[in-house]
Amino acid sequence: MTERHWWRGAVIYQVYPRSFLDTDGDGVGDLPGILARLDYIAALGVDAIWISPFFKSPMADFGYDIADYRDVDPLFGTLDDFDRLLEKAHALGLKVMIDQVLSHCSDQHAWFRESRESRDNPKADWFVWADARPDGSPPNNWLSLFGGVAWQWEPRRGQYYLHNFLPSQPDLNFHHPDVRAAQLANVRFWLDRGVDGLRLDAINFCFHDAQLRDNPAKPAELRTGRGFSPDNPYAFQYHWHNNTQPENLGFLEDLRALLDRYPDIGALGEISSEDSLATTAEYCTPNRLHMGYSFELLTEDSSPAYIRATVEALEAKMTEGWPCWAISNHDVQRAVTRWGGADADDALARQLVALVCSLRGSVCLYQGEELGLPEADVPFEALQDPYGKAFWPNFKGRDGCRTPMPWTDAPGAGFSAGEPWLPVPQAHRARNAEVQARDPDSVLNAARAFLAWRKTQPALVEGTIHFLDAPPQVLAFVREHAGQRLLVAFNLSAAAVEWTLPMPATLLPMPGVDAAQIDGDRLRFPARGGACAMLG
CATH class of the missing domain: 3.20.20.80 (Glycosidases)
Structure with missing residues (x-):
């Protein structure tokens, strides 16, 4: 790829x-x-x-x-x-x-309307049908994402059908x-x-x-x-x-x-x-x-x-x-x-x-x-x-x-x-x-x-990613592609943060975010700030 x-x-x-x-x-x-x-x-x-x-x-x-x-x-x-x-x-x-x-x-799809009518029609097995347990309860304990059991009774067939979502969304039988x-x-x-x-x-x-x-x-x-x-x-x-x-x-x-x-x-x-x-x-x-x-x-x-x-x-x-x-x-x-x-x-x-x-x-x-x-x-x-x-x-x-x-x-x-x-x-x-x-x-x-x-930065579009240790409020990583190495960091907190950079870096303008500033080897973030820097 x-x-x-x-x-x-x-x-x-x-x-x-x-x-x-x-x-x-x-x-x-x-x-x-x-x-x-x-x-x-x-x-x-x-x-x-x-x-x-x-x-x-x-x-x-x-x-x-x-x-x-x-x-x-x-x-x-x-x-x-x-x-x-x-x-x-x-x-x-x-x-x-x-x-x-x-x-x-x-359940309004033509496939299901046909399937629910009988156990022997051409679409009979296109959905997940199962018999009730001897006591009439559903065939197993599966649950629907939208709450309750994942089985709905269909009297025309005398069977349950599976729905992982709403009862009106029957599951197809991909087998x-x-x-x-x-x-x-x-x-x-x-x-x-x-x-x-x-x-x-x-x-x-x-x-x-x-x-x-x-x-x-x-x-x-x-x-x-x-x-x-x-x-x-x-x-x-x-x-x-x-x-x-x-x-x-x-x-x-x-x-x-x-x-x-x-x-x-x-x-x-x-x-x-x-x-x-x-x-x-x-x-x-x-x-x-x-x-x-x-x-x-x-x-x-x-x-x-x-x-x-x-x-x-x-x-x-x-x-x-x-x-x-x-x-x-x-x-x-x-x-x-x-x-x-x-x-x-x-x-x-x-x-x-x-x-x-x-x-x-x-x-x-x-x-x-x-x-x-x-x-x-x-x-x-x-x-x-x-x-x-x-x-x-x-x-x-x-x-x-x-x-x-x-x-x-x-x-x-x-x-x-x-x-x-x-x-x-x-x-x-x-x-x-x-x-x-x-x-x-x-x-x-x-x-x-x-x-x-972003379109002008190949490392952001296609590059690898490697995370760096930083203060707990800061998410920092390096993106690298075709010789370009970028340090990207974000202060995810609502307060200013400083970080001593682990390597020399040249700050690049990163539009769209409140920009951090470099002071020597220290990167100073405003609240919710971000930074991008070129690495040698």
Whole structure:
């Protein structure tokens, strides 16, 4: 994997279509809205966009429950709209990645509607069906990520079906060769249409344990999770049998063989398992996925020690693949709030963009990160997320990171002429893109400046990474590529810090962050400051 590919070191901007821009006044974003703002995205200096699902769906999980893999939901537009979006993105030099949700679909998909009717129809074995235990209870103890048992009774067949997520998201039976072939054909449909890459949702969930063995219990002290409620019973088990099965590796190799028939496709797998770093390393090899994306930096721990340990652990395991990092997405609390609390300031928001874009690998930036948006507080009566409704009030779900993009300070934040599907908080309207574009000191202009500068630093785009010992508030590492050696350091605390440099260094201007200063061999950081220095 030494040949230069577009996705190596790329900055990928995640667009959540429902919340990006609404052009028809129904309060929900759409594909024409993305098309209308492609110039804005290109001006950020990113390399690609990743568009969350826009396929036909009943929207029980807002598009991650697909009813037709080859069509656009009318809520978002048409296939022609997608083609126009793709054409303009390419004209602007942007690559386009789309979500592919292969492990499960909607219960409204034609496959499942047929499968549930009987035990002997052509699609009878396309989903994970199992008989009840003698007492009528589910076939094993597997739990759904969204709470409760992972099995739903179907009276037409007199059997249970598996759903690792919502009951309306039945799991496909990847042990069946026709299922694997059908999903590869669906992927081929979009590759033929001209997409440049795939973000593979929950890709380690494709196969289940064919013996349906119970998952073992997890000790109480280990019941910590990433991105889900701490009181979710899902955390009570080791999920050894309902995902991340060895058969998945063969499917990934078949998928890669398909991708390799097309020029320079990038496949990014979302991986959440009991040992996500080990699974990411196993999945990202020259004959499997190009990149892996796990949840280790989507936690509440933002300490330099944790970030260093996480990146070093993946570096040690991933000897062949290419990592991809994110600190925010559509499933977790926004990083500015998660890592900075309710009073987080713009210095942190600027620093976070620079930090994640300085690690080795590719980067996913979530829409609004470039504006420094904090988590929105969505009241229960406005809540849409079924996950949040199920675990309210201890866990408010994912709506707080999914509120519409604030484009202007208008009542609808320039997002929609109608009533937005989620409310736009005043704090977001005050940070709208229009006002930030005019402010040279804004988070938006800091992000633009940093991303433009990053493109001129080969070591940041493709280099190796080696961490250095530093004060506990400081994350410091060396990036090296093609003779360029850069020392990069960030003060992750809200107070000034000094560090005696371990080697001679020449400070470089690092736009987009509050800059540190060199005084002899001492590096003086302001609160939330950063530095980049050339090493001899």
